[in-house]
Amino acid sequence: MKHFLLLNLLALSTTLFSQLNSTLRSQLDYDVAVNDVWGYVAPDGTEYAIIGLDNGISFVSLADPDNAVEVARINGDNSIWRDMKTYGEYAYNVADQGSEGISAFDLRFLPDSVPFKKTTYPDIIGNGREFIQAHNLYIDTNRGRLYTAGGSRQINDGGILIFDLTADPMTPTYIGKGPATYSHDVYVVEDTLYCSEIYDGELALYDISDLDNPITLGTTRTPFNFTHNAWTTDDQQYIFTTDEKANAPVAAYDIRDKSDIKETFQFRPLGSINTGTIPHNVHVIDDYLSISYYTDGLVVADASKPDNIIEIANYDTWLGSNGGFNGDWGAYPFLPSGLTLVSDRATGLYVVDVDYKRAARLEGIITDLDLGTPINGVSVSINSTQPNGTTTSAIGEYKTGIADGGSFEVTFTAENYLPLTVPVDMANDVCLRLDTTLTPAVRRYxxxxxxxxxxxxxxxxxxxxxxxxxxxxxxxxxxxxxxxxxxxxxxxxxxxxxxxxxxxxxxxxxxxxxxxxxxxxxxxxxxGYMDDFVSDEGWTASDEGATSGFWVRGIPVGTFFGNIPGSPGFDAAGDFGSEAYVTGNGGGGGGDDDVDGGTVTLTSPMFQDLGLADLKVSYQYWFANDGGDTTPDDNLTIKISNGRETVVARVYEADGDASWTADSFLISDFVEITDSLQIIVETDDSAPNGHIVEAAFDNFLVYGRTIPVGTDDYDAAGFTASVFPNPASESFQLTFDGRTLNQATLRVTDVNGRLVSEQKVDGESVVFGQALPAGVYFAEVLEGTRRIYTTKLVKE
The missing domain is CATH 2.60.40.1120 (Carboxypeptidase-like, regulatory domain)
Known part of the structure; x- marks a missing residue:
């Protein structure tokens, strides 16, 4: 371990590290990777940092904040994940690897020594399993209770375990458990348990006044369905959550009615929007959010208005590119001195002095000058060096702000409107109201x-x-x-x-x-029946046990697993619009929002034969299967149901890199034709396989294998006709039996009624359609002005 007062670093911090309203006081480098950080204040007022290491715990004296000194280190099992909290003059640690159980540290002898004790719990809940690991912990210091989260799935499914600290602080006593749902992190206020149920993608609130009977108070899904941690305001009226996913926000919720949780805002650092940055943990102090934001470093935001959260300070400890899990793991803002402790995975402990201030805010509504109606999508930008900006909502409302007030110009721009620039005087701890109008720039119809x-x-x-x-x-x-x-x-x-x-x-x-x-x-x-998914035509998505990768309709957002495509970044070619059904559409890495934990199913509305002699379905699909702890063995299944039986028609396995692939089949090869036909698209990645599973479905069409003939006066025509092949991949041949045509006209239109080809027909047959792209068409033959034959064509 190296300890050094970085005079040069401090002198150059404005050029080396991005920072706003913050000052680096000191830094401590380690010879091993670090993880989380917590703080402690001794009875004599000396402040300490407690640093989680991959191989133990470090205790650092801040007696001189400009000269942080490690005073003790306790070795432990190797673990990437550690979490520490304090209670009175004791500290506690859990690790998600190794077999330490709960480690208790007696801090009364600092800075000279730190006695400790590690306790494991054989058969802790009576199922024969020993408690030796947990991912996180929280301590209710008022009641002296320690809560662990994210332990073995074989003990309460990784849910909350509760320990008493009052009887013997060095040996926590197990006293109860929370719901049997895996919780990545836990926060407790009095009798309310706030659980970050990461694999369910939910924040769950429980009443634990009766430890033997937890009662669910309310739940809410968090934006990226990967709820990592949560922390409330001091009055417990609002709570803030993180999802440990690329580009995820810190979300704010109104929890005054715990049975009706309402999202109020999504905060992201504006300087790194859409660059893959990941929020890790959020803590709340005096309505400020202190966020460890991995490659963005420490980010501090004013949340005194939970519907308009503004970044007011930051200190970036990571000099590399954005995205991934480098940089700031933890941030502890609760020291009485006001200093914030930051732990960087690679470069150790940072002691940062944050200049807390209430943001200067700007809010209003933008309306159309002529109509008085609100304008959606207006870009609002304050002419400041501080990152800012927003767009108006569907009701024309905007909310923005900056860290430091002053005199600025704010510019409003929107498509089809003249831009507007207005001078404003903004002050800290003031929310300025500015409603205005924009003038239309183009004609309307x-x-x-x-x-x-x-x-x-x-x-x-x-x-x-x-x-x-x-x-x-x-x-x-x-x-x-x-x-x-x-x-x-x-x-x-x-x-x-x-x-x-x-x-x-x-x-x-x-x-x-x-x-x-x-x-x-x-x-x-x-x-007829076709669906390119440009609109919602009634397909239903369901799941059994899945925690992510649910079927959704939208414009696909591509992902990659290394250099291998995961989900598609575009819909199938040759159809209308840009939409498709995909399994999860959250973007990020190959393992983000893919199918996990169970089965996801997409089911069509019912369809029937429409009088056709036979039915065939065609579609395009995408299937990617890679990664995981075992050889990928998942598949994509297409089923056909007629209301009486459901039969598997196709099973697809991943074969090389995924791509959009066309396929079709005769329904009558599998089930009897009825008026209750449905297509079912299904894939699965049940635990514990953990593979990358991504699927997509598009360009759905039902048509007759033998297209029936229709005429205006078919009997009078005195002949029969046929088209072969139909569907065709190259050309069609139209043949008339019993009559030779002379100077008839063959016209082909697309499904929109637009004429795509026209030619004369002489003799008993004609070949046509070579140049037609894939799609559905209609052909008609006219003698003079009389239509004597019509048919539908399918070009594959």
């Missing part, structure tokens, strides 16, 4: 669309109408009313993509369309 059945002409209610401008990141997703209508007023000029979809019909899509063309427009939907 009123849209009126009616959706009808192509065959009957009847209106189709509840059809999805999707209208979006990806360049401006604006989207409208509405359902038609009882008259099959969608009416949208005041749509800005621009290039939009439009999709009309309803289960039981073929989707219509138009790209780069102007709203000026959509006044009194009628869209005619043809019966």
């Amino acid at each position: 009123d849209i009126s669309v009616t959706v009808v059945d192509d065959e009957t002409g009847e209106a189709i209610p509840n059809a999805s109408f999707v209208f979006k401008n990806e360049e401006e990141d604006t989207s409208v997703d509405m359902l038609t009313n009882a008259d099959g209508q969608v009416i949208i007023d005041n749509v800005f000029e621009g290039d939009y993509d439009l999709y009309v979809a309803e289960w039981g019909y073929l989707t219509i899509g138009e790209e780069t369309i102007s709203p000026s063309t959509l006044e009194n427009r009628v869209y005619r939907l043809t019966r």
